[in-house]
Amino acid sequence: MKLPGYYTSGQFAHMAEVSVRTIRYYDQQNILKPSYINESGARFYTDEDFVRLQQILLLKYLGFSLEDIREMTINDTDYHLMQNALNLQLKLIDDKIEQMQLVKQAIQDTSREISKNHTVNWSQMLHLIHLTGMEKSLKTQYQNASNISARIRLHEMYSQNQTGWFPWIYHNCKITDGMRILEIGCGDGTLWNENMAKLPQNISAVLSDISEGMLRDVRRRIGSDSRFSFQAFDCHRIPFASDSFDLVIANHVLFYCDDIAKVCREVSRILVPGGRFLCSTYGASHMQEITALVQEFDSRIQLSGDALYARFGLENGAELLAPYFSEISTQLYDDALYVTDAAPLIEYILSCHGNQNQYLLERYQDFRRFVEKKTLKGFHITKSAGLFICRNKI
Incomplete structure (x- = not known):
């Protein structure tokens, strides 16, 4: 019997120009499950499933493994x-x-x-x-x-502080005309894209990251702006002469560095005497409710292999910076999250560097229902983040 809005495996495979065997294989691998299975075991698919199949075929064409594709598309029902x-x-x-x-x-x-x-x-x-x-x-x-x-x-969706993180960082940079700036670990360049209208015309900014791919993204976003140049390097060995910059920015970078002291020595070297180093980090209570949430669902989950704030955090950062810089001040960013929708929170959790995908992907629907229940009346998340502003020794 024909079900309205549903396609048989054969019809579905024909629409996508793949074999029924391929469709069955994706089902077995838990990459694309049918939307409906009748009493006799016949499988049926929808237009929404077809969109998902197109994504799978695209990622497969681009060279991703089926394991990669499963992780990259697991939450696409939202x-x-x-x-x-x-x-x-x-x-x-x-x-x-x-x-x-x-x-x-x-x-x-x-x-x-x-x-x-x-x-x-x-x-x-x-x-x-x-x-x-x-x-x-x-x-x-x-x-x-x-x-x-x-x-x-x-x-962006749920911060209670109306001044966003990146505008707040930019405000503390106090960038003036003629300034020479280096950002280490620029990521996707959001700091600059969100504040481009405020940026003086006569400055030079080098955006760096260890990832060439990230820098390609940033170049595309910023375009042909002569104020910016881009360079890939490891911040443990910064390829610039001494006294090259007036300002160095490291936004949530130092806690990832293997040798924080070495990075600080390099930053001090390339800064002019009296130049400023801005480096942000987290405190011990940052986003602690998310960790409690996932561990309530499965106690084996660790969202990060390391406690980043223990390596370089609000509690110990000034002490780590003190041997290399003077006039170290701390600016705290007063904020919290109040999350009312499960989907962005789940997306955040799946993006973490820990072992969560090992335990969540196979139970994704259960986890989604669990988070939906938790966010039904709003879910409060503590934020503990801030910025060290350091003056280079003269």
């Missing part, structure tokens, strides 16, 4: 989350296009070299190999961008 995922996938396609254009150019250059000199330029060949290997970094880039977006989105 429409605004699906929109976010599609936007990130568009960025991924832009990177794929850029990569292939570079590969094409490298092949053309190598071919011309062989035709002209009847020899192989091995340096050019190594460059070509490097370009074709870029694909391995796309997964990391996508996931990093997705994680950052999920975290920013939760704060």
